[in-house]
Amino acid sequence: xxxxxxxxxxxxxxxxxxxxxxxxxxxxxxxxxxxxxxxxxxxxxxxxxxxxxxxxxxxxxxxxxxxxxxxxxxxxxxxxxxxxxxxxxxxxxxxxxxxxxxxxxxxxxxxxxxxxxxxxxxxxxxxxxxxxxxxxxxxxxxxxxxxxxxxxxxxxxxxxxxxxxxxxxxxxxxxxxxxxxxxxxxxxxxxxxxxxxxxxxxxxxxxxxxxxxxxxxxxxxxxxxxxxxxxxxxxxxxxxxxxxxxxxxxxxxxxxxxxxxxxxxxxxxxxxxxxxxxxxxxxxxxxxxxxxxxxxxxxxxxxxxxxxxxxxxxxxxxxxxxxxxxxxxxxxxxxxxxxxxxxxxxxxxxxxxxxxxxxxxxxxxxxxxxxxxxxxxxxxxxxxxxxxxxxxxxxxxxxxxxxxxxxxxxxxxxxxxxxxxxxxxxxxxxxxxxxxxxxxxxxxxxxxxxxxxxxxxxxxxxxxxxxxxxxxxxxxxxxxxxxxxxxxxxxxxxxxxxxxxxxxxxxxxxxxxxxxxxxxxxxxxxxxxxxxxxxxxxxxxxxxxxxxxxxxxxxxxxxxxxxxxxxxxxxxxxxxxxxxxxxxxxxxxxxxxxxxxxxxxxxxxxxxxxxxxxxxxxxxxxxxxxxxxxxxxxxxxxxxxxxxxxxxxxxxxxxxxxxxxxxxxxxxxxxxxxxxxxxxxxxxxxxxxxxxxxxxxxxxxxxxxxxxxxxxxxxxxxxxxxxxxxxxxxxxxxxxxxxxxxxxxxxxxxxxxxxxxxxxxxxxxxxxxxxxxxxxxxxxxxxxxxxxxxxxxxxxxxxxxxxxxxxxxxxxxxxxxxxxxxxxxxxxxxxxxxxxxxxxxxxxxxxxxxxxxxxxxxxxxxxxxxxxxxxxxxxxxxxxxxxxxxxxxxxxxxxxxxxxx
RNA sequence: GGGCGACUAGCUCAGUUGGUUAGAGCGCUCCCCUCACACGGGAGAGGUCAAAGGUUCAAGUCCUUUGUCGCCCA
Numbered sequence: 003x004x005x006x007x008x009x010x011x012x013x014x015x016x017x018x019x020x021x022x023x024x025x026x027x028x029x030x031x032x033x034x035x036x037x038x039x040x041x042x043x044x045x046x047x048x049x050x051x052x053x054x055x056x057x058x059x060x061x062x063x064x065x066x067x068x069x070x071x072x073x074x075x076x077x078x079x080x081x082x083x084x085x086x087x088x089x090x091x092x093x094x095x096x097x098x099x100x101x102x103x104x105x106x107x108x109x110x111x112x113x114x115x116x117x118x119x120x121x122x123x124x125x126x127x128x129x130x131x132x133x134x135x136x137x138x139x140x141x142x143x144x145x146x147x148x149x150x151x152x153x154x155x156x157x158x159x160x161x162x163x164x165x166x167x168x169x170x171x172x173x174x175x176x177x178x179x180x181x182x183x184x185x186x187x188x189x190x191x192x193x194x195x196x197x198x199x200x201x202x203x204x205x206x207x208x209x210x211x212x213x214x215x216x217x218x219x220x221x222x223x224x225x226x227x228x229x230x231x232x233x234x235x236x237x238x239x240x241x242x243x244x245x246x247x248x249x250x251x252x253x254x255x256x257x258x259x260x261x262x263x264x265x266x267x268x269x270x271x272x273x274x275x276x277x278x279x280x281x282x283x284x285x286x287x288x289x290x291x292x293x294x295x296x297x298x299x300x301x302x303x304x305x306x307x308x309x310x311x312x313x314x315x316x317x318x319x320x321x322x323x324x325x326x327x328x329x330x331x332x333x334x335x336x337x338x339x340x341x342x343x344x345x346x347x348x349x350x351x352x353x354x355x356x357x358x359x360x361x362x363x364x365x366x367x368x369x370x371x372x373x374x375x376x377x378x379x380x381x382x383x384x385x386x387x388x389x390x391x392x393x394x395x396x397x398x399x400x401x402x403x404x405x406x407x408x409x410x411x412x413x414x415x416x417x418x419x420x421x422x423x424x425x426x427x428x429x430x431x432x433x434x435x436x437x438x439x440x441x442x443x444x445x446x447x448x449x450x451x452x453x454x455x456x457x458x459x460x461x462x463x464x465x466x467x468x469x470x471x472x473x474x475x476x477x478x479x480x481x482x483x484x485x486x487x488x489x490x491x492x493x494x495x496x497x498x499x500x501x502x503x504x505x506x507x508x509x510x511x512x513x514x515x516x517x518x519x520x521x522x523x524x525x526x527x528x529x530x531x532x533x534x535x536x537x538x539x540x541x542x543x544x545x546x547x548x549x550x551x552x553x554x555x556x557x558x559x560x561x562x563x564x565x566x567x568x569x570x571x572x573x574x575x576x577x578x579x580x581x582x583x584x585x586x587x588x589x590x591x592x593x594x595x596x597x598x599x600x601x602x603x604x605x606x607x608x609x610x611x612x613x614x615x616x617x618x619x620x621x622x623x624x625x626x627x628x629x630x631x632x633x634x635x636x637x638x639x640x641x642x643x644x645x646x647x648x649x650x651x652x653x654x655x656x657x658x659x660x661x662x663x664x665x666x667x668x669x670x671x672x673x674x675x676x677x678x679x680x681x682x683x684x685x686x687x688x689x690x691x692x693x694x695x696x697x698x699x700x701x702x703x704x705x706x707x708x709x710x711x712x713x714x715x716x717x718x719x720x721x722x723x724x725x726x727x728x729x730x731x732x733x734x735x736x737x738x739x740x741x742x743x744x745x746x747x748x749x750x751x752x753x754x755x756x757x758x759x760x761x762x763x764x765x766x767x768x769x770x771x772x773x774x775x776x777x778x779x780x781x782x783x784x785x786x787x788x789x790x791x792x793x794x795x796x797x798x799x800x801x802x803x804x805x806x807x808x809x810x811x812x813x814x815x816x817x818x819x820x821x822x823x824x825x826x827x828x829x830x831x832x833x834x835x836x837x838x839x840x841x842x843x844x845x846x847x848x849x850x851x852x853x854x855x856x857x858x859x860x861x862x863x864x865x866x867x868x869x870x871x872x873x874x875x876x877x878x879x880x881x882x883x884x885x886x887x888x889x890x891x892x893x894x895x896x897x898x899x900x901x902x903x
Numbered sequence: 904g905g906g907c908g909a910c911u912a913g914c915u916c917a918g919u920u921g922g923u924u925a926g927a928g929c930g931c932u933c934c935c936c937u938c939a940c941a942c943g944g945g946a947g948a949g950g951u952c953a954a955a956g957g958u959u960c961a962a963g964u965c966c967u968u969u970g971u972c973g974c975c976c977a
Contacts, residue, residue: 587939866960
């Protein structure tokens with residue numbers, strides 16, 4: 003079979019084929035009836051308006067790594083994909099598109115608008131799912147869900163109605179956050195706080211019936227039009243005489259009372275505050291206590307309302323300017339000071355939200371939060387990293403009621419119908435035809451929809467068929483794990499826990515891994531709108547999806563944010579290329595070798611790796627013992643790391659194994675064996691090589707699915723197995739563990755490195771073969787040299803290696819010493835830079851002296867000896883002995899160098 | 904105002920329960936286009952772990968304070 007393999011790995015040539023294959027073959031379809039422990043995970047549903055950004059890429063990489071890893075280890079695995087209807091975002095997108103066509107969405111009417119949004123969804127929405135398929139995520143696409151689908155909408159209604167009947171959902175008039183651009187209220191979480199430089203205006207309010215005035219400080223003068231009182235602290239001596247009197251509200255010429263309330267901070271401004279119950283949360287409370295009227299002076303789009311008198315129709319910030327001017331003109335503005343204060347911004351539109359009293363639907367959170375706190379306390383849900391747990395508790399213990407309603411058209415419409423006759427509120431799962439109280443048919447449904455996060459909060463069970471007792475629900479719920487960014491801990495994770503517990507009486511997931519965010523070099527959160535985001539799709543194109551995945555995984559240390567750099571990405575791409583070329587070497591060489599008709603199947607058939615390592619002549623060679631021991635250690639490390647969400651350790655482990663051990667040492671070492679004239683030796687070498695490559699590919703697969711799938715298909719495959727993704731994850735076999743081989747080969751590596759170091763320092767031509775000597779008093783070390791001489795000669799480019807226990811001559815060559823051995827290359831002395839050699843020795847000696855002194859001091863300390871664990875003391879002693887030997891050797895070498903010179 | 908995190912090699916970052924000369928990638932220096940790979944191979948240089956105190960036989964790791972930066976909540 004002819005193998006035409008490109009010299010450089012070209013992911014663009016490989017990825018589309020496998021991405022399509024995985025979807026077409028439905029390889030990742032979950033079967034609730036299949037055996038095995040369960041691993042189930044639901045996707046954090048991305049917005050239907052969204053396209054894949056770097057944050058998703060990280061999220062999905064972590065999810066897919068764990069999913070593939072579990073699947074290969076025999077778990078019954080489900081990775082459920084889907085999307086969120088994203089109320090505000092989607093409505094904004096379609097409204098904007100309509101506006102571009104010159105259509106005001108309001109003129110279309112609700113029904114038509116919603117129809118257009120669905121149409122938009124079908125045509126342009128869900129780009130992200132296409133991208134997920136492109137990047138080969140191992141989802142079960144047959145189970146894709148959408149939060150606004152009929153099935154899930156029904157769950158939303160059931161949940162709403164039950165909570166209403168339980169008294170946990172209620173409708174009330176309260177202070178809310180209003181976005182004048184999105185034209186809806188927002189929950190507290192959807193409001194971002196930002197420090198802004200502003201002013202504090204000091205306004206004189208004349209006291210009625212006197213010549214006095216009180217001075218009121220405000221950051222939002224335009225709201226004064228809605229003042230219905232001014233207030234002072236009851237303890238404040240300065241103003242006690244005024245309580246009960248009235249002031250004339252400037253500009254509006256309205257008389258309002260002066261009252262006393264504890265809420266007033268005597269230190270703020272002048273100690274007199276204006277009370278605007280309709281536009282400030284604190285004032286709202288004061289207004290309630292004192293039964294003050296509320297005057298809403300604004301319209302939905304942030305202009306002044308009719309209640310604002312002559313200012314009606316002005317934009318709120320225009321009104322502010324005009325009011326300040328007018329006050330100044332009337333001599334009522336005492337002063338203006340600079341003032342920094344926090345303003346609330348709408349998360350979506352970034353406009354300043356207006357605190358505004360309105361009637362909305364709310365969800366009572368305290369009763370829901372308590373069991374959710376307890377579940378995490380009891381460890382029924384593990385939160386990783388640990389420090390997020392505290393954040394969760396803090397928020398949950400101070401939780402406030404959730405504003406559920408949104409003044410939008412796109413979303414789950416609130417299932418409440420108002421009777422026009424008896425005013426009864428009918429809340430029902432099915433649309434009612436008449437009022438349950440009076441039987442009137444004049445019913446009008448609430449026009450609002452629910453916060454998008456309400457349906458997301460149900461996601462882990464609504465997607466699995468709840469409330470029906472489906473086989474999916476029984477098998478896959480609670481889900482095993484939730485992976486998402488810590489930025490939506492409150493928005494989403496906490497609410498899922500609360501509602502999951504309330505409705506299913508089970509936790510929605512057993513663990514939450516909150517991963518880092520990807521930031522820009524400046525530390526900011528990456529953002530497409532600010533132009534600071536990296537486009538993962540373009541980068542995947544350039545570097546390959548595997549490289550992107552590997553790069554993110556290798557940087558994803560729990561708890562710290564990631565700053566992605568193209569350097570790092572390039573390094574991951576290089577790794578893919580290394581894998582490609584190592585495989586290319588393996589497959590390419592096979593053809594050139596004459597193994598007397600031994601077929602690929604005989605060398606690499608699926609049952610072959612199971613029995614590796616193979617022995618050529620009675621016993622397994624050192625290099626194979628070493629490599630498979632390293633492999634087992636790496637597999638253990640990867641398992642351990644992934645178990646604990648330590649993706650970076652796992653990734654770095656496989657990198658080190660594949661590149662450092664397998665390529666740099668193993669392949670280089672076995673090259674001659676593969677061509678051995680002794681057929682038995684060659685066959686054993688090939689089998690071991692294939693077994694190692696096969697295991698390495700499977701080990702790498704969760705991280706780099708494309709390249710491993712491609713290469714795996716070039717190996718003989720297990721019968722009935724279509725994909726490496728369905729093959730088994732390599733097992734850390736205990737019989738592979740071989741400490742003796744590890745030690746011995748490590749010694750050989752050291753010897754080769756020391757010899758290479760001499761060569762480099764002596765500036766020997768790389769190809770120039772020279773004679774070398776090895777000396778050690780340790781017999782085992784000498785034997786190791788004898789038995790691995792061939793390999794050492796080749797990798798250090800030596801003519802010969804003389805092994806002895808004799809002390810090596812110091813002149814006429816260069817020597818390197820370690821505690822265990824000395825090596826020497828005899829070569830004409832003129833190429834040795836004596837000065838440089840001396841400097842090198844001095845530096846090394848200095849370092850050793852420091853280390854030795856520190857150890858001697860410690861060991862001389864009786865308290866240390868009595869308190870430190872035995873193991874530590876012994877280790878220290880052993881190292882000290884080694885270092886002392888090494889130091890002695892280096893010193894005498896230095897002396898001899900000097901006398902020779 | 905409250906809380907959290909970061910500060911380790913020129914750059915970007917690892918370093919789990921305190922324990923033996925602090926690691927990686929990139930960059931840099933030197934040598935090499937050796938028949939898998941120059942997206943490569945080989946050999947190096949480079950760090951008083953932000954600062955100051957403290958606990959301990961032992962601190963990059965624990966505690967306190969300070970500084971700089973960032974994030975979250977109010």
